[in-house]
Amino acid sequence: MLSKKIEKILNDQIEKEGYSSNLYLAMASWAEKEGFAGISQWLYAQAEEERMHMLKFVSFINERGGHAVVPAFAKPPVKFEGIKKMFDQVLEHEQFITKSINEIVALAIKENDFAINNWIQWFVTEQMEEESNVQTIIDKLNLLGDKNFYIFDRDIMGLRTAE
Ligand code: FEO
Numbered sequence: 001m002l003s004k005k006i007e008k009i010l011n012d013q014i015e016k017e018g019y020s021s022n023l024y025l026a027m028a029s030w031a032e033k034e035g036f037a038g039i040s041q042w043l044y045a046q047a048e049e050e051r052m053h054m055l056k057f058v059s060f061i062n063e064r065g066g067h068a069v070v071p072a073f074a075k076p077p078v079k080f081e082g083i084k085k086m087f088d089q090v091l092e093h094e095q096f097i098t099k100s101i102n103e104i105v106a107l108a109i110k111e112n113d114f115a116i117n118n119w120i121q122w123f124v125t126e127q128m129e130e131e132s133n134v135q136t137i138i139d140k141l142n143l144l145g146d147k148n149f150y151i152f153d154r155d156i157m158g159l160r161t162a163e
Contacts, residue, residue, distance in 0.1 A: 003111055007066040009104050010116075014057045015071040016100055021050035023093060026076035027086055036149065038157040039083065046090075053123070060119060083149055084141045091134045098127040133159070 002010070028043035061068040080086040101123045108117035137156065144152055 002061065002064050002066040002116075003113070005107060006111065006113060006116055007061065009107055010057055010061050010066070011069055011071075013100060013104065014054055014061075014068060015073065016097060017050050017054035017057060018071070019073050019076070020093065020097060021047045021054060022073055023076040024050060024090070026078065027080060027090070030078070030080050031083075031086070036083065036153045038153040038155070042156050042159065053126070064115075083152075084138075087134060087138050087141060091131065091138060094127065094130050094134055098131060101127055 024043050024047040028040045028047055031043060032040035058068040058070075080089070101120065104120050105117060105124065108114070108120060137159070140152060140155065
């Protein structure tokens with residue numbers, strides 16, 4: 001059985017993962033309209049992954065006797081200020097998500113809920129991978145400077161997102 005506090009923090013994470021999915025979907029759509037097929041493909045895949053993360057929380061809460069509530073999601077931005085800034089925003093957002101996953105770990109330990117702590121470790125690893133993947137992209141963009149997005153756009157097609 002989940003404590004009320006754990007149920008709430010897990011439900012809060014549904015909103016964060018769902019918003020992440022919508023944010024990356026908005027970025028994918030913007031990048032597609034700007035003509036970046038590879039970047040939008042990467043972002044569409046990322047949006048799918050975040051939806052999968054959200055669903056993991058939904059089923060876990062219900063399986064453990066809680067009630068997963070589907071929240072309202074804030075509207076993500078429509079336009080972005082450029083490819084480099086957009087990926088900086090992705091990294092910043094993932095760091096925010098890592099922080100919230102760490103808060104779940106901290107609460108699980110505080111409440112001696114080792115089952116939750118064990119389950120949430122998958123997300124701890126996932127966040128490390130996601131941050132590292134986005135950092136790799138940012139490093140490539142830094143090498144390119146403000147030009148050559150065409151080559152980068154083709155290059156990113158070969159990069160897989162974290163599972
Ligand atoms: Fe599900 Fe990228 O956080």
